[in-house]
Amino acid sequence: MTSTPASPALVSRDRIRAIDWLRGIAVLFMVQTHTLALLTPELRQSEWVARLLRVDGLVAPAFIFSAGFATALMMVRSAASGVLRERVHRNLRRAGEVLAVATLVNWAWFPLLREPEWIFRMDILQCVGLCLLIVLPVAALLSARPKVLSTGAFVLAMATFAVSPLGEQVDGPWATLTEKSSFAPFPLLPWLGYAWLGVFAGTVAGAWGRAGLIKALLVLMGLGFTGAVLGDFLYGLYPPHRFFVANPSNAAARFGWVSTVLLVLTWLEARVPVNAAPSRLRRFVEVFGTSSLSAYFFHEMLLFYRLGGVFSFQRFWGDRSGWLQYWVLTAVIIGLTFGLCVALDRLERVLRPALRNLSGRLFRQDQHAPAGR
DSSP: OOOOOOOOOGGOOOOOOHHHHHHHHHHHHOOOOOOOGOHHHHHHHHHHHHHHHHTTTTTTHHHHHHHHHHHHHHHHHHHHHHHHHHHHHHHHHHHHHHHHHHHHHHHHHHOOTOGGGGGGGOOHHHHHHHHHHHHHHHHTTTTTTTHHHHHHHHHHHHHHHHOOOOOOOOOOOHHHHOOOOSSSSOOHHHHHHHHEEEEEEEHHHHHHHHHHHHHHHHHHHHHHHHTTTTHHHTTSSSOOOOOOHHHHHHHHHHHHHHHHHHHHHHHHHHTTTTTOOOOOOOHHHHHHSSSHHHOOOOOOHHHHHTTTBBBOHHHHTTTOOOHHHHHHHHHHHHHHHHHHHHHHHHHHHHHHHHHHHHHHHHHHHOOOOEEEE
């Protein structure tokens, strides 16, 4: 961006609802993707499922892009208002929460106590958590220099996508971070690239506002769709690799579409009056957008984990549902997940002041304790 960043006094503190909506929509498609396990094996091989999976392929890029976006947005705003240190601590805690839930989910599926190596399995939450830990120091250090941060993040994103096909040549333990496998469904290559693109867009939004964000998204759209039509050319530049996993053209198509969706949502947000009460649909999507980590955990447990060793949707309806039953069950899981997210949010609101008061009392007692105690 060539324009001058907004002064600290002019930097907006308003929440960018469009990114919450993007995450919320991604959660809905995530649930729909995972509930495909309820369909009969024959239906999962159908053309309709193939079409759904093409759309579902945008879910992970949207989540990782949003994580980078939110991190950079908060770093730039915090640097402008002089509260960067506090925000860094909060973001570190958030990354820790993501990795903690990732470990809990892995524990639900694998015997971590007997085979602790499963704790390092790189699924989507582990990938998001590591991406946050990687981009956070860079975003924090360069938050007061948004031109440098946005340019650097863009270059790092392109470099990540460019080297991703070479990751399949890596052997040994490092392959967990560079090559897709059953132990690493979401390695850092190419997924870290989406986090850097999120940092690029979030930095622009924080420093130049909605107008700057729209320009950045148009750039990403143009670059993404241009790269998408160069698939054969880009594939020929590398040793043989899995095109739909690691090729830069595949990544370009995905971030092109994610940018398009976010651009549309940004346009819609600009047309919603600032003080307008949210509609039921907007509230529904925003709950998932602001509680995406909880939504991931709850829907996974409902769908696959046998509660009490007896019930799960997978146990009763897995591999045996037709289309009508599949969509009904998907709606039920979404509704239950929504209810659990709302309940957890209300519980946290009740407990948070009590925990703050408790920590404050403990601190004051410690300050007045006799020396040498």
